[in-house]
Amino acid sequence: MTEQILKVRNLSKSFPVNRGWFGFNKRQLRAVRAVSLSVHKGDTLGVIGESGCGKTTLARMLVGLQSPDAGEILIDRQHLHMLDSVQRGRAVQYVFQDPISSLNPRMTIGKSLETPLRCLHSLTSAQRKAAIIDIIDAVKLPVDSLARYPHEFSGGQAQRIAIARALLAQSPLIVLDEPVSALDVSVQAQIIELLTEIKQKFDLTYIFISHDLSVIEAVCDQIAVMYFGEIVEYGDCSQILMDPKHPYTRLLASSAPQIGKLLTAESGIGQLPDPLDPPGGCSFAARCRYATNECIQLPTPRKKTGNSNYVICHHPILNHE
Amino acid sequence: MIGFVKKVIRNRLAGLGLVVLFGIILLAILTPLLPLAPPNAIDTPNRFVLPFSDNALLGTDHLGRDLLSRLLWGTQLSLAVGLAAAFIAGFFGALLGIVAGYMGGRTDSLIMRSVDILMAFPYILLALAIVAALGPGLMNALIAVAVVNIPFFARNVRGVAVTLAQADFIQSARLSGRSDISILVFELLPNVASVIIIAFSTTVGWMILETAGLSFLGLGSQPPQADLGSMLGEGRAALITNPHTSIIPGIMIFLIVMGINLLGDGIRDALDPRLAKGQLEKPSPLTRVSDGLIQSPPIVSTASKAVMDVNHLSTNFEVSEVVNKAVRDVSFSISSGECLGLVGESGSGKSVTALSLTRLVASPPGVVVSGSVRISDQELISLPYEGIRAIRGRRVAYIFQDPLTSLHPLHRIGHQLTEAMSTHSRGADSVFVERAENLLSEVRIPNPERVMDAYPHELSGGMRQRIGIAMALANDPDIIIADEPTTALDVTVQAQILAILNDLRQQRGLSILFISHDLNVMAQICDRVAVMYAGEIVEMGRASDILEHPKHPYTAALLACSPQIGQGRQSLQPITGMPPTGHEPLNACAFANRCSRVQPVCQQQPVEIIDMDSQLVRCLFPVVES
Numbered sequence: 001m002t003e004q005i006l007k008v009r010n011l012s013k014s015f016p017v018n019r020g021w022f023g024f025n026k027r028q029l030r031a032v033r034a035v036s037l038s039v040h041k042g043d044t045l046g047v048i049g050e051s052g053c054g055k056t057t058l059a060r061m062l063v064g065l066q067s068p069d070a071g072e073i074l075i076d077r078q079h080l081h082m083l084d085s086v087q088r089g090r091a092v093q094y095v096f097q098d099p100i101s102s103l104n105p106r107m108t109i110g111k112s113l114e115t116p117l118r119c120l121h122s123l124t125s126a127q128r129k130a131a132i133i134d135i136i137d138a139v140k141l142p143v144d145s146l147a148r149y150p151h152e153f154s155g156g157q158a159q160r161i162a163i164a165r166a167l168l169a170q171s172p173l174i175v176l177d178e179p180v181s182a183l184d185v186s187v188q189a190q191i192i193e194l195l196t197e198i199k200q201k202f203d204l205t206y207i208f209i210s211h212d213l214s215v216i217e218a219v220c221d222q223i224a225v226m227y228f229g230e231i232v233e234y235g236d237c238s239q240i241l242m243d244p245k246h247p248y249t250r251l252l253a254s255s256a257p258q259i260g261k262l263l264t265a266e267s268g269i270g271q272l273p274d275p276l277d278p279p280g281g282c283s284f285a286a287r288c289r290y291a292t293n294e295c296i297q298l299p300t301p302r303k304k305t306g307n308s309n310y311v312i313c314h315h316p317i318l319n320h321e
Numbered sequence: 322m323i324g325f326v327k328k329v330i331r332n333r334l335a336g337l338g339l340v341v342l343f344g345i346i347l348l349a350i351l352t353p354l355l356p357l358a359p360p361n362a363i364d365t366p367n368r369f370v371l372p373f374s375d376n377a378l379l380g381t382d383h384l385g386r387d388l389l390s391r392l393l394w395g396t397q398l399s400l401a402v403g404l405a406a407a408f409i410a411g412f413f414g415a416l417l418g419i420v421a422g423y424m425g426g427r428t429d430s431l432i433m434r435s436v437d438i439l440m441a442f443p444y445i446l447l448a449l450a451i452v453a454a455l456g457p458g459l460m461n462a463l464i465a466v467a468v469v470n471i472p473f474f475a476r477n478v479r480g481v482a483v484t485l486a487q488a489d490f491i492q493s494a495r496l497s498g499r500s501d502i503s504i505l506v507f508e509l510l511p512n513v514a515s516v517i518i519i520a521f522s523t524t525v526g527w528m529i530l531e532t533a534g535l536s537f538l539g540l541g542s543q544p545p546q547a548d549l550g551s552m553l554g555e556g557r558a559a560l561i562t563n564p565h566t567s568i569i570p571g572i573m574i575f576l577i578v579m580g581i582n583l584l585g586d587g588i589r590d591a592l593d594p595r596l597a598k599g600q601l602e603k604p605s606p607l608t609r610v611s612d613g614l615i616q617s618p619p620i621v622s623t624a625s626k627a628v629m630d631v632n633h634l635s636t637n638f639e640v641s642e643v644v645n646k647a648v649r650d651v652s653f654s655i656s657s658g659e660c661l662g663l664v665g666e667s668g669s670g671k672s673v674t675a676l677s678l679t680r681l682v683a684s685p686p687g688v689v690v691s692g693s694v695r696i697s698d699q700e701l702i703s704l705p706y707e708g709i710r711a712i713r714g715r716r717v718a719y720i721f722q723d724p725l726t727s728l729h730p731l732h733r734i735g736h737q738l739t740e741a742m743s744t745h746s747r748g749a750d751s752v753f754v755e756r757a758e759n760l761l762s763e764v765r766i767p768n769p770e771r772v773m774d775a776y777p778h779e780l781s782g783g784m785r786q787r788i789g790i791a792m793a794l795a796n797d798p799d800i801i802i803a804d805e806p807t808t809a810l811d812v813t814v815q816a817q818i819l820a821i822l823n824d825l826r827q828q829r830g831l832s833i834l835f836i837s838h839d840l841n842v843m844a845q846i847c848d849r850v851a852v853m854y855a856g857e858i859v860e861m862g863r864a865s866d867i868l869e870h871p872k873h874p875y876t877a878a879l880l881a882c883s884p885q886i887g888q889g890r891q892s893l894q895p896i897t898g899m900p901p902t903g904h905e906p907l908n909a910c911a912f913a914n915r916c917s918r919v920q921p922v923c924q925q926q927p928v929e930i931i932d933m934d935s936q937l938v939r940c941l942f943p944v945v946e947s
Contacts (some may be wrong), residue, residue, distance in 0.1 A: 050811035051782070065492055089498040102489040103400030106511040154899070162493075169497065184666040184838065189882035189895035196892070211811065214841075218891050238889045255816040256886050257841040259868045264822035270813050271781055280602040 005061070005173055005205050006039040006092075011071035013057055017276065029275045030093065031057040033229045034071070039222070041172070044199070045204040046220030046237060048213060048252070052272050054229040055209050059177045062207065063094040065257075075173060089120045093166035099158035103150035116169040130137055131168060138198060139164045156187035167202060173235035175207045180215060192219060213256045217241050225249045228272055228283035235309025237277040245305045245316040246278065247288045288317045329592040335587020342580035345573075349397040349431070359389035360394045361545040382552075383559055384564050386545075391439045395547040401540075402463050402548065403529030409467035414474020415517045421475070423481025423505055440472040448531065452540045459548070462541035467530045470524060477520045478495055481513050515592040522585035527576040528540065533574055574747055575818050576773050607706050608636070608680035611690045627654035627695075628799050628832045629678070629717075634692030636677045638668075638903075639685070645903040647673040649856040650691070655800060660826060660833040662847030662864065664840060667881075668900060670856035671836050673800050678834075679713050690885060696799065715745045718798040722805040724789030728777040734788055735773030741795040760791040764821050783814035800832040806844060840883060844868050852876045854909035855900050862936035872936055872943040875912045910941070918942045 009097050012035070014028035032054040039045045049055045060066040060132055062073060073080040075091045083091060096102035103112055110132065117128040137141055139160040150158060159179060166174050176195070180188040196219065199206060210216050216223060216237065223237040225246065233246040244250040257263060270287055273279050282288070285295040302312050330336035358377075364385035372380040372388075379388040402487070421432040451465035485491060486509070494508045523583030529549075535541040536550025537557075544551070549570045585662040608728070636648040648670045655661045665671045676682045678694050679701060694701040696716055701709065721727050729737055738760065739753040761769035777785060786806060793801050803822065807815040823846055825831050835847055842863060843850050851861040852873065860873035871877040881894045898915040901907070910916070913923040923941055930939040 050813065063496060065495070085495065085500070086498045089496055094496055096489045096493065098489060102493045104494070104508055104512070107508075113498060115494060116497040119500075119503070154776045165493065165497065185840075185879060185883045186666060189884075189893035190897075192893055193895050210647070212884075213812070214886045217886060217889065218884040218893060220890075241886070251813055253886065255812040257812075257815070257819070257839070257845045258886055259841055259844040259880075260865075262817045263845055265816040266813055270814040270817065272784065298855060309801075 004038045004040045005041045005076060006037075007074040007077075008035060008037050008062070009072050009074075011035045011061060011068050011073065013036070013054075013061060013066065013068050014214070027276050030278050031275070032061070032068075032230050033230055035226075035229075035277075036071075037224055037231065037234065039173075039205055039207065041205055042203065043221045044208055044219055046216035046223040047207060047209045047226060048211065048216050048223060049226035050211060050252075052228075053226040055226050056177060058226070059175050059207065059209050062175050063092050064088050065094070069263045086120055087114065087168050090171050092173045092175060093169045093171045095159075095162050095166050095174060095179050098182055099155060099162045100150055100153070101156060102162050105150055108147055108149060109153075112150075113146070113165055113168055115117070116165060120169050131144070132164075135164045135167050138167070138201065139194060147170065148178065154187075155183050158192060159183065159191050163191075163198070172203065173205045173207070175209070177209045178211070179208075181210065181212065188215070195219070213241065213252060223254070228275070228278070230283065230312065232284065232313065233264070233309075233311045235306055239306060239309060245309075245311040245318065246284075246313050247290055247315075247317065248284050250317060251287075290317070325591060329584070332587040332590055335590070338580040338583025338585075338587065341576055342584055345396065345577055345580065346400065348393060349400050354392040355393070357390040357393065360386060360390040360547055360626060361442060362386060363545075369559065369566070372565050372569075379569055380565050382555060383563075388566065388569055391547040391552060392549075392569055392573060393574075395549045395552050395570065396577070398459075398542065398546070398548040399529055399533060399536075399574075400577065400694070401551065402459060402532045403466075403525060406463050406466040406470070406528045407525045409463075411521045411525070413467075413635050414471040414520075415478045415513070417471065418475040418478025418480075419482045419505055419509060419513060422479040423486045423501070423509060425483070425486065429479075429483075436472045436475045439468070440476075444469045448535060449538075449540070453534060453941045454885065457540045457543065459536075459542045459546070460530055462535040466528050469531070470528055473524060474517065474520050478513050478516055479515045484499050485509055485512055489734070506784045519585075519589045519592055522588040523582070526581035526585065529572065529581070530578055545669065545943035549577075570699060593729050604683040604685065607684065607709060608639045608677065608682040608687045608689050609679075609684040610702055611688050626656055628657050628659075628697065629834070630654045630695040631678065632691075632693045632695075634671055634674065634677055634694060635690045636682060637688050638688050639688050643904065644925065647687075647856055647903055647904075648677060649855075649907070650860055651856075652692075653851055653858065653861065655832045655834060657799075657832055658826060658830040659849070660822075660835055662843040662850040663834060663853060664838065664843050664850060665837045665853035666838055666900070668855075669853040670903075671853050672804055674853070675719075675804050675834065675836050678802065679717050680709060681713075681719075711745075714741065714798070715796045716799050718793035718796070718801050718808045719792050720786075720789050720801060720803040723782075724785040724792075724808050727776055728785065728788065728792075730777055732776075733773065734777065734780075736777050738773070738792060739793055741792055745796045749786060755793070757795070760794055761787075762826070763794070764788075764791045765817075766791075781814075782810055786810060786814075787821065790818070790825070794825070794829075797829075798831075800834065802836070804836045805838070806835075808837065808839070815842070832899065840868060840880060841885075852879075854860040855907070856903055857907075857911060857939065858937070859939045860937065861914065861930075866936055870946055872933060872938045872945070873912075873940050874916045874918050874942075874944060877944050878915075878917070910939075918944070 007114060011032060013032045014030050017027050017029045035058060036038060047055050057066065061068050080088065113132050114128050117123045117131055141157065141160050178190050208220055219238045222235065223240055225233040226233045226250050233240060233249045240249065241253060244253050251266060255265060268287065273283050273286065280299045281297050282295045285291040300312050300314060302310050303316055307310050330339060355638055366385065367381055368383055368385040370377050370381040374380060377387050381394060382388055419431050421429040446471050448465040451468060452461050455461040491504060491508055494504050532541060533550030536548050537554040539554060542551045552570040553567055560567050623762060629655065632652045634648060634651045634916040638645040638647055651674055653661060663671045663674065673682060677689055681786065689702060692702065701712060735757055738757040740752045740754060758769040761772055766772050766787050780891060807818050810818060822833060837843055847864040849862060850864045850867045851858045854875050860867060862875050867876060871880055878896045882896060884891060884893055896915050903910055907927050909925060910923045910928045913919050920942060929937050930937050933943060
């Protein structure tokens with residue numbers, strides 16, 4: 001087994017919310033609670049969940065854009081919070097959902113791409129130029145892109161530029177936050193193909209965050225299913241999607257539209273619990289048709305469901321129905 | 322730079338301001354070279370000489386000093402002091418604003434509260450207090466005026482910096498290893514520069530006035546040195562007897578400040594992205610129809626039982642001379658209780674088609690150039706505004722991607738629902754309220770009474786889309802046009818919304834035109850599907866036929882590159898290249914450049930749509946399954 005490149009233990013994050021006059025009565029809005037996971041070198045971990053499940057907060061903590069309230073992040077056995085910004089940038093990079101907004105509108109692409117080389121690797125101007133030409137070629141952009149500004153590019157091209165910038169930082173780990181959800185289907189396929197290609201070429205490890213189960217399935221080795229700030233099911237991607245053990249994973253899988261299969265919609269409203277007042281027991285209990293009293297009252301246990309697979313549920317669906 | 326100047330003087334008044342200001346600045350620069358009398362030479366016997374006299378063009382003041390000479394030297398001084406004050410205020414104000422906005426938290430509070438305190442004093446009192454503390458003199462007046470104006474810059478710049486500090490590109494610069502100072506200078510500053518320039522150009526005039534004000538009160542320039550304010554002050558004593566001594570510097574102040582303000586307005590217009598070309602123009606409530614079309618409305622009665630019949634519809638976007646053909650010759654019909662899907666990628670023309678049906682495309686730049694849209698024999702394209710209004714919402718209703726943008730944020734849900742009903746029918750309020758509550762339960766909203774009292778922002782995305790559907794149903798329309806109604810929603814919510822739409826169709830016999838980019842969603846709800854590419858329908862037929870046995874290579878390619886659940890790790894086959902822009906006429910198959918089945922003949926002529934086993938296909942070499 002290859003070595004772990006990322007290890008996350010008990011990561012939690014809440015945001016203070018001002019309620020009432022003059023911000024007295026401060027309350028905590030729970031975003032991520034007690035998330036633990038690990039990723040092996042060369043793997044792709046998919047993080048899936050619906051809006052409000054905390055996947056973006058988790059991603060931003062993994063690259064140090066947000067600091068956790070509790071828990072620790074180890075990248076290559078180093079604590080992320082001990083690294084300075086240069087070491088951090090060399091250890092892990094991030095690709096944003098909206099590629100155009102992740103590029104400075106007043107800066108040419110060439111300038112934007114130079115930044116990581118100058119600030120993270122202190123290369124000379126000639127070295128920078130050579131490295132950029134190489135990468136521009138790897139992400140299949142024309143060389144004349146360098147003199148142009150972000151607004152001159154389509155979404156797909158801009159995402160290539162953003163990927164190129166992450167590559168130039170030469171970090172072995174890249175967090176991709178919904179990298180294809182703003183793109184058209186045909187462009188989405190191009191970017192997924194590109195990501196697969198450069199992963200092999202540069203020996204990368206990905207954390208791939210998405211709300212789209214079919215995209216996750218197409219690219220990931222492992223999957224972490226998040227619901228209301230917690231990982232509810234984790235393990236081998238194809239095993240879990242073939243046979244989801246957590247009722248929520250099953251709901252997600254059955255809600256995704258497919259050609260040739262008619263959906264059955266969830267009854268009820270299907271809303272998340274109030275993040276300002278999270279329930280004591282299982283957060284999914286209110287929507288779950290297997291829920292019993294213990295789900296509502298007791299903390300939810302973690303159960304092993306396979307080699308490295310686990311589920312956090314009182315009543316996982318263990319037999320094929 | 323030249324382009325920018327052109328943009329500024331497109332505003333005529335700004336051009337005038339520029340000319341006046343340029344002239345005055347030129348005079349001020351040339352002052353030392355001009356053959357002028359010494360400005361401070363006293364010649365008491367010749368005091369109060371009137372303008373246009375032999376030795377003094379603009380006359381003399383109460384000490385017999387030459388007014389023209391004093392005016393020009395004074396202008397030079399006033400301009401220099403005003404500009405210097407503006408630069409100082411701009412520099413420190415912008416610095417404080419950027420730092421406060423970028424750092425946030427305590428730093429922000431500390432800086433901005435100090436600025437607020439500064440702003441709480443009436444500016445002239447504050448300036449007076451500063452001059453009183455420092456002592457009179459031009460330098461001190463300059464400092465006072467600069468300090469008084471710092472808050473204006475700080476607040477303007479901070480507002481923009483706060484939003485930018487959270488922007489993705491600032492975060493990615495941080496991840497690229499930039500330090501805070503480097504981010505401030507290289508990433509943030511270029512993006513707030515336009516705000517600083519706008520603030521600068523609109524306040525310079527004001528600061529010249531303030532400096533003149535202090536000098537007028539005797540706190541600025543000290544005698545005998547002339548600046549415009551002190552000249553006014555000195556002339557005041559003789560205002561009635563010799564008005565020219567005050568009027569001349571007064572006119573100069575007026576010209577300078579007016580010139581600067583006019584120019585400042587022009588600069589603001591040129592730099593402010595919100596005022597960029599044409600956006601302030603109010604679009605007409607109805608898409609313009611090109612002239613030739615309106616004269617010959619096609620009145621053909623169709624025997625079909627179609628609820629909506631669209632024939633040869635084409636819509637262009639026309640910006641000055643550039644014509645973008647967004648919708649090209651689109652024809653389809655929807656029968657009662659049927660759901661027709663319109664699928665395509667961004668730029669394929671599907672939304673413009675949907676909006677063209679009731680002429681909702683913003684005009685300018687949208688123009689309907691050909692075609693007809695009939696709803697049970699009523700032609701919509703040639704209908705006047707009042708007629709269209711009676712159709713919109715009543716016969717044809719829309720559901721949009723994000724109902725938050727189409728719901729009024731300040732009105733309760735119940736009010737908006739009943740208002741939608743009362744525009745098309747008369748009745749008692751209680752009847753409308755009851756109908757609204759019934760509608761809400763029809764879209765499966767639990768306890769409708771409570772939701773009637775809620776505001777849009779209090780509801781989740783899924784609930785808002787249910788409201789959106791209820792709004793569309795308010796007047797019991799014949800057809801609903803749903804433009805990406807589930808794209809912004811989570812999959813579990815999407816499944817629910819699709820189920821609601823499907824039920825409505827069966828229960829009410831409602832026709833739906835369902836627009837989406839997602840073929841998998843299409844498969845859930847549509848009876849028939851039309852695939853759009855580059856403004857044209859390239860394939861149309863029964864949903865199961867098209868999604869499972871596509872005949873057009875584009876449909877096939879689109880299906881091959883969308884990942885499917887249950888297929889495990891898979892490599893997708895991307896479509897290479899880009900779709901054509903709508904600027905040129907199509908003299909070939911629009912998809913030819915990206916098609917894997919392309920033959921030379923595909924590039925030579927436009928391709929007609931043909932009927933193949935009850936499936937319409939616009940292709941010379943369609944995919945035939947063996």
